[in-house]
Amino acid sequence: xxxxxxxxxxxxxxxxxxxxxxxxxxxxxxxxxxxxxxxxxxxxxxxxxxxxxxxxxxxxxxxxxxxxxxxxxxxxxxxxxxxxxxxxxxxxxxxxxxxxxxxxxxxxxxxxxxxxxxxxxxxxxxxxxxxxxxxxxxxxxxxxxxxxxxxxxxxxxxxxxxxxxxxxxxxxxxxxxxxxxxxxxxxxxxxxxxxxxxxxxxxxxxxxxxxxxxxxxxxxxxxxxxxxxxxxxxxxxxxxxxxxxxxxxxxxxxxxxxxxxxxxxxxxxxxxxxxxxxxxxxxxxxxxxxxxxxxxxxxxxxxxxxxxxxxxxxxxxxxxxxxxxxxxxxxxxxxxxxxxx
Amino acid sequence: xxxxxxxxxxxxxxxxxxxxxxxxxxxxxxxxxxxxxxxxxxxxxxxxxxxxxxxxxxxxxxxxxxxxxxxxxxxxxxxxxxxxxxxxxxxxxxxxxxxxxxxxxxxxxxxxxxxxxxxxxxxxxxxxxxxxxxxxxxxxxxxxxxxxxxxxxxxxxxxxxxxxxxxxxxxxxxxxxxxxxxxxxxxxxxxxxxxxxxxxxxxxxxxxxxxxxxxxxxxxxxxxxxxxxxxxxxxxxxxxxxxxxxxxxxxxxxxxxxxxxxxxxxxxxxxxxxxxxxxxxxxxxxxxxxxxxxxxxxxxxxxxxxxxxxxxxxxxxxxxxxxxxxxxxxxxxxxxxxxxx
DNA sequence: CTGAAAGCGCTTACAG
DNA sequence: CTGAAAGCGCTTACAG
Numbered sequence: 001x002x003x004x005x006x007x008x009x010x011x012x013x014x015x016x017x018x019x020x021x022x023x024x025x026x027x028x029x030x031x032x033x034x035x036x037x038x039x040x041x042x043x044x045x046x047x048x049x050x051x052x053x054x055x056x057x058x059x060x061x062x063x064x065x066x067x068x069x070x071x072x073x074x075x076x077x078x079x080x081x082x083x084x085x086x087x088x089x090x091x092x093x094x095x096x097x098x099x100x101x102x103x104x105x106x107x108x109x110x111x112x113x114x115x116x117x118x119x120x121x122x123x124x125x126x127x128x129x130x131x132x133x134x135x136x137x138x139x140x141x142x143x144x145x146x147x148x149x150x151x152x153x154x155x156x157x158x159x160x161x162x163x164x165x166x167x168x169x170x171x172x173x174x175x176x177x178x179x180x181x182x183x184x185x186x187x188x189x190x191x192x193x194x195x196x197x198x199x200x201x202x203x204x205x206x207x208x209x210x211x212x213x214x215x216x217x218x219x220x221x222x223x224x225x226x227x228x229x230x231x232x233x234x235x236x237x238x239x240x241x242x243x244x245x246x247x248x249x250x251x252x253x254x255x256x257x258x259x260x261x262x263x264x265x266x267x268x269x270x271x272x273x274x275x276x277x278x279x280x281x282x283x284x285x286x287x288x289x290x291x292x293x294x295x296x297x298x299x300x301x302x303x304x305x306x307x308x309x310x311x312x313x314x315x316x317x318x319x320x321x322x323x324x325x326x327x328x329x330x331x332x333x334x335x336x337x338x339x340x341x
Numbered sequence: 342x343x344x345x346x347x348x349x350x351x352x353x354x355x356x357x358x359x360x361x362x363x364x365x366x367x368x369x370x371x372x373x374x375x376x377x378x379x380x381x382x383x384x385x386x387x388x389x390x391x392x393x394x395x396x397x398x399x400x401x402x403x404x405x406x407x408x409x410x411x412x413x414x415x416x417x418x419x420x421x422x423x424x425x426x427x428x429x430x431x432x433x434x435x436x437x438x439x440x441x442x443x444x445x446x447x448x449x450x451x452x453x454x455x456x457x458x459x460x461x462x463x464x465x466x467x468x469x470x471x472x473x474x475x476x477x478x479x480x481x482x483x484x485x486x487x488x489x490x491x492x493x494x495x496x497x498x499x500x501x502x503x504x505x506x507x508x509x510x511x512x513x514x515x516x517x518x519x520x521x522x523x524x525x526x527x528x529x530x531x532x533x534x535x536x537x538x539x540x541x542x543x544x545x546x547x548x549x550x551x552x553x554x555x556x557x558x559x560x561x562x563x564x565x566x567x568x569x570x571x572x573x574x575x576x577x578x579x580x581x582x583x584x585x586x587x588x589x590x591x592x593x594x595x596x597x598x599x600x601x602x603x604x605x606x607x608x609x610x611x612x613x614x615x616x617x618x619x620x621x622x623x624x625x626x627x628x629x630x631x632x633x634x635x636x637x638x639x640x641x642x643x644x645x646x647x648x649x650x651x652x653x654x655x656x657x658x659x660x661x662x663x664x665x666x667x668x669x670x671x672x673x674x675x676x677x678x679x680x681x682x
Numbered sequence: 683c684t685g686a687a688a689g690c691g692c693t694t695a696c697a698g
Numbered sequence: 699c700t701g702a703a704a705g706c707g708c709t710t711a712c713a714g
Contacts, residue, residue, distance in 0.1 A: 007458060009691060020701045025693060035699055054462050056400035057691035060706045065397065076426035076641070078419065085417035088443050097463075100441050102429050117348060121395050121707095122438075230626055256627065263630035285571055286597065286627050289604035300417070350707060361685045366709060376683055398707035401690045462691095 008049040017045035028053070055097075059121075067097035068310055069123035071112060073130045075102050078256070078284060079299055083129050083151055086303025094311045099123055103131060113137040116144055125310035127151060127303070132197050147313045149306040153198040154323065161305045163297040164325040165199055169206025169253070171295050171330040172279040176249045177214050180339035181277060183222065184211070185240045185247035187233055187257050191225030203253040203281070222247055226257040233260030241268060241276075248339050249277035255284035255294055262290055262335060273337030283331055291334035301326060349390040358386035369394070396438075400462075408438035409651055410464035412453060414471045416443050419597070419625060420640055424470050424492055427644025435652045440464055444472060454478040457485055466651035468492060468644070473538050488654045490647040494539040495664065502646045504638040505666040506540055510547025510594070512636050512671040513620040517590045518555050521680035522618060524563065525552070526581045526588035528574050528598050532566030544594040544622070563588055567598040574601030582609060582617075589680050590618035596625035596635055603631055603676060614678030624672055632675035642667055 013028075014021045019038060027034045027042035028051075034042075045051075059065050070087055072080040084100065091098050099122065103112045109131060119126070125147035133141070138155045141148050147159075154160035176184050186207050189200030208218055221243055224236035233252055237260065240247055252258035258280025265276045272278060280287060283296035309322055354369075355362045360383060368375045368383035369392075375383075386392075400406050411428050413421040425441060432439050440463065444453050450472060460467070466488035474482070479496045482489050488500075495501035517525050527548050530541030549559055562584055565577035574593055578601065581588055593599035599621025606617045613619060621628060624637035650663055 007461065010693095011691085021691095022693080022702080023700060026700090029693090033699060038699080050458075054401070054691050056397045056406065056462065057706090058693075059397035060395070060401050060708085061691075061693040063693090063706070075429060076422050078422075081419075081422035082417050084441070085443070088416060088441060092443065098441055100425070100429060100439055102426070102433065117391075120348065121397065230630060259627055259630040263632070267632070284627075286600055286625075289571060289600040290631060291604070291608070351709095352707085362707090363686080363709080364684060367684090370709090374683060379683080395707050398690090399709075401692085402707075402709040404690070404709090 007054075008051045010051070010053065012049055013042065013046050013051045016049060017042045063121070064314075065097075065122055065124050066095070067099050067123050068125045068127065068307065069099045069101055069119060071101045071103045071126065071128050071131060073104060075100065079254075079282070080129050082299035083303035086300030086305075087127060087307045088303075089300070090304045090307035090311070094307075096307075096311060109133075109137075113140055116140060116146070120144065120146065124314055125149075127306045127310065128153075129303075130197070130199070147310045147319060149309055149322075151302050151306055157321070159306075159309055159320075159322045161302050161309075161322075161324045161326065162199070163302070163328050165202035166206040166209065168281055168295045168297065168328040169203040169251070170210045171328065172251050172281065173207050173210035175293070175330055175332065175336060176251065176277060176279060177210060179249075179277065179336060181249040182214075182216060182339070183219070183245065183247045184249045184251055185222040185224065187224050187226040187236045187240075187250060187252040187261060189225060189228060189253070191227055191232060191236070194223070194225045200253060207251060226252060226254075226260070228254055228257065230256055230260040233257035234264045237261040237264040241265070241270075247276070249279070249336070251279050253281050255280035255282035255287045255292060258292055258294065258335075259284075259287070259290060262292065272335050274340070277336040277339070279336055281328075288333070293333045293336040294331050296329045296331050298326060348395075349392045351392070351394065353390055354383065354387050354392045357390060358383045404462075406438075406463055406465050407436070408440050408464050409466040409468065409648065410440045410442055410460060412442045412444045412467065412469050412472060414445060416441065420595075420623070421470050423640035424644035427641030427646075428468060428648045429644075430641070431645045431648035431652070435648075437648075437652060450474075450478075454481055457481060457487070461485065461487065465655055466490075468647045468651065469494075470644075471538070471540070488651045488660060490650055490663075492643050492647055498662070500647075500650060500661075500663045502643050502650075502663075502665045502667065503540070504643070504669050506543035507547040507550065509622055509636045509638065509669040510544040510592070511551045512669065513592050513622065514548050514551035516634070516671055516673065516677060517592065517618060517620060518551060520590075520618065520677060522590040523555075523557060523680070524560070524586065524588045524590070526563040526565065526591045528565050528567040528577045528581075528591060528593040528602060530566060530569060530594070532568055532573060532577070535564070535566045541594060548592060567593060567595075567601070569595055569598065571597055571601040574598035575605050578602040578605040582606070582611075588617070590620070590677070592620050594622050596621035596623035596628045596633060599633055599635065599676075600625075600628070600631060603633065613676050615681070618677040618680070620677055622669075629674070634674045634677040635672050637670045637672050639667060 010021045014024045027039045103109050128150045130152040142157045149159040188194040190196050195201045226233035226236045262278050280294040283294050351362045355365045368380045444450050469491045471493040483498045490500040529535040530538050536542045567574035567577045603619050621635040624635050
């Protein structure tokens with residue numbers, strides 16, 4: 001009612017501009033073999049009619065989906081949401097669509113990768129956020145014609161972007177060492193298998209490097225898995241504080257875990273940072289509300305970079321292999337202080 | 342390499358099953374005018390070949406996109422991410438696709454709604470998360486053939502789902518009143534115009550109702566806008582605590598704001614809850630780490646409900662108008678306590 | 683219950 | 699630089 005009920009088709013534009021549909025198609029997509037005067041005529045007609053190509057028709061005819069898939073381990077988590085935000089922003093201005101797929105857990109991931117060929121006409125590219133692949137899955141992705149870039153983890157033969165995790169961890173631990181701490185606990189990834197995610201083992205690597213430089217031997221008692229969750233970190237913290245010789249500082253590899261640790265310390269009557277220093281990684285928006293010292297990273301930037309690579313590859317019909325490590329930055333607030341004595 | 346490079350087409354399945362493509366199409370989509378034996382034969386052939394319909398072709402032919410759009414004000418925010426998670430979960434198992442569109446700010450929203458007709462062959466349904474529409478925009482959506490449901494706000498003629506905001510606010514304020522508080526501040530939505538979002542004015546309504554029942558007149562000095570952000574809430578809290586007669590309790594209409602308020606109180610040397618009680622709404626995962634008393638809501642449930650309605654409407658070729666208010670629940674932790682004196 | 687055929691609205695060689 | 703025509707892979711009346 002009011003406006004034309006039916007959307008205009010390419011044929012309507014062609015008629016209005018007095019050219020063929022082929023020319024309209026070329027002109028509107030900015031292909032280069034169109035006379036400038038023709039292009040302007042077509043553009044004017046299209047604007048006038050409010051024409052926009054029917055996406056399904058375009059996709060079918062061109063054999064390309066013009067959409068990028070984003071597979072995330074946990075859509076509702078802060079980190080993933082941030083990354084998706086970055087992807088979305090870039091893709092929106094490039095005219096690509098975003099298809100978000102939740103891939104929670106190993107089973108879902110296996111199915112998703114096994115079905116990757118089916119994705120082949122749904123998406124032209126794929127960004128995997130924080131998803132740990134098996135060897136054969138990497139192989140499978142490499143053989144597919146999809147442009148894929150992984151965020152958080154990296155694999156030979158696939159593009160990847162991630163924060164410089166080793167440096168990030170070293171920033172945190174060096175800060176604690178400089179304050180005089182020597183018993184520094186690490187709350188890392190999955191409790192049953194902390195090395196499962198690359199993020200986790202790279203951050204442990206940074207932790208180890210810093211301690212080693214100071215001539216400190218890593219004490220296995222001070223290594224705890226926090227499952228990247230508040231609850232996991234709380235349990236880990238209780239175990240650490242129950243040690244006969246408890247740590248004077250805790251480095252948690254995410255702010256959410258650091259905040260969980262801080263809460264437990266306070267609940268147990270400790271003063272932070274007088275009795276226990278705490279550092280995280282992320283600079284989560286809520287970190288500031290508890291004055292958490294942390295290492296800032298920029299997840300939207302990761303997403304944006306990944307998206308930009310894919311779009312470039314697609315537009316130039318290439319498939320370049322890129323890798324990037326994003327810088328991080330120590331943000332000192334009030335949960336870290338001088339070690340006692 | 343290895344697997345067939347080309348995905349099978351419907352024709353391949355038809356040949357393998359010894360039937361026509363029309364029959365394959367019907368059988369695979371579960372239409373009812375297919376003999377059971379035929380259906381099984383077709384299904385077997387499809388499974389064998391690993392066939393899956395090319396989505397763009399199906400969309401073009403059927404004239405339906407089989408995807409649902411989700412327009413969110415702030416993809417990276419906790420609340421929106423939660424809702425999108427709920428939508429995704431339902432849609433995934435219904436075989437629908439999700440198209441996430443970021444609509445940040447009035448300008449983006451206006452463009453999005455103006456272009457809604459273009460969405461018409463991209464999506465069959467639309468869920469709007471926390472997006473405040475103008476009158477003419479509501480009209481426009483109602484006239485479109487899209488199934489739309491709004492989350493957070495509600496409009497005549499459009500389906501909507503949201504927490505019972507009035508009750509949620511009353512739970513929070515009644516709790517404070519029961520503890521003896523009489524000067525209870527409210528940190529609500531946008532500072533320049535707190536009534537802009539429905540969430541905000543409904544929660545203010547609950548606040549007012551509770552106070553009024555107790556015979557307390559609302560003091561305009563105690564009404565502050567926190568912009569739904571940590572920083573906004575921090576600024577608001579400073580203003581409140583600078584009052585000649587400061588509040589003894591603060592009710593912030595989101596946990597992120599409540600956590601911002603708590604941080605400021607602590608920073609200013611106040612004890613929580615001895616000097617100042619604080620309540621939020623959400624039960625954000627991090628609320629627990631500061632022992633925040635709050636009113637729990639379930640954003641994924643909102644998203645799931647919205648998605649379910651749309652899918653049902655689509656499958657039954659109907660367009661029913663539904664409205665639902667979700668229950669909330671008071672979670673008492675340690676940021677609220679008896680009022681002094 | 684099933685099949686042959688038209689058509690969904692584009693893009694892309696192919697010719698000119 | 700432009701056009702006529704085939705074709706992308708499905709779905710859906712229509713007829714039987």
